[in-house]
């Protein structure tokens with residue numbers, strides 16, 4: 001038999017159970033389909049990173065005297081064509097649990113079946129596949145803490161080795177891996193499985209021990225930055241969890257809990273796919289929101305007059321990533337100070353975030369907007385100025401991304417209008433008054449409670 005290994009969000013050779021299964025055959029075609037439905041809406045950083053990751057996977061395969069066959073088009077047609085071209089009887093994948101991926105895989109499975117080819121799912125991008133963690137009465141968890149306990153008890157298999165002695169196949173009519181040009185000033189982290197492993201090992205050896213204390217400080221930048229590698233499956237969370245097992249330090253426990261949030265949100269989206277767009281708590285759909293124009297644009301461009309918000313929004317565009325604390329601040333600002341529905345912000349994030357992941361993104365947005373899982377009440381409203389002062393006390397994070405404020409003393413960075421020379425040239429005055437908008441948001445909340 002011959003098989004196809006269809007790579008999607010698992011761009012690695014190590015610890016890849018689907019690949020191991022595919023390799024139990026006489027010949028394996030490593031395939032990636034550039035799907036216009038996903039490639040089209042992605043912003044430049046996301047595309048550029050994916051392309052770099054594909055090149056890295058191709059390079060790893062080349063070291064094994066193979067290569068990644070890349071094709072372009074609707075997977076329903078392309079996967080069948082590729083499988084037929086090499087005479088494969090099975091196509092192997094890691095299961096995708098997002099709404100689009102599930103639909104696509106069902107359609108591809110049907111088309112393959114008509115062609116007499118089997119679609120085989122092995123593993124997923126998670127330590128525990130969505131849908132597996134259930135409470136005593138067999139229902140999914142709705143809040144994080146009991147989920148995370150049951151998730152840890154559920155456990156997961158250990159990492160598996162990369163395949164050896166494989167006869168690799170290639171397509172004749174494959175396309176080149178695209179090479180989207182990045183605008184000046186955009187820098188992306190190194191992509192690929194080796195880079196992911198290196199980053200993870202460095203992080204475990206250096207900053208991980210300080211995770212507990214440093215994770216909320218965007219100026220110190222001591223989080224792992226593994227989200228991008230996880231998003232594209234350049235490393236599997238199981239590999240990371242195995243490296244942490246047995247370590248009882250508090251920081252390690254906290255880090256493990258963050259990985260569990262990723263799994264929890266994947267589970268919530270799997271159970272409730274409509275929440276990618278709809279309010280998880282339906283009463284929030286009745287809340288009064290404002291027309292997003294023109295404030296949404298000021299927010300996107302980092303010109304709200306609130307330094308930490310502007311720094312975050314500019315970091316997002318410049319690097320395709322934003323620190324978690326700042327993601328929370330800018331999201332709260334959009335929903336509660338500008339009264340714009342969370343879906344607008346989530347869409348902008350998905351366009352620009354290289355780690356943009358539907359489950360983590362939509363549900364973190366819903367959490368900040370007070371309409372999601374868990375106890376994040378709407379009435380807890382971030383003050384962007386005091387958040388900035390608390391988590392970026394010297395203003396170093398702001399200064400990195402907002403050059404107009406670089407000359408200010410630390411005590412004025414988060415309130416530039418209070419600087420001795422007044423508001424610096426070129427920097428906007430606050431587009432809204434936080435105190436007033438806070439009161440307005442709370443008044444709107446009262447209305448939906450009635």
Ligand code: FAD
Pocket residue numbers: 215223224225226227228230231258259261262263265322323324325327328331349353355356357358360361362364365368
């Ligand atoms: P670390 O602090 O080092 O955390 C380690 C890993 O744990 C992360 O890589 C990630 O996989 C996971 N993790 C940490 N925090 C969360 C969380 N709150 N929810 C889910 N998983 C978490 N994360 C994404 O991966 N993709 C997104 O599209 C995304 N959108 C977000 C949108 C908003 C509004 C907010 C508030 C958060 C969002 N997050 C998202 C979660 C979090 O901000 C990022 O995972 C984190 O900043 C990535 O940086 P890191 O790898 O250095 O994180």
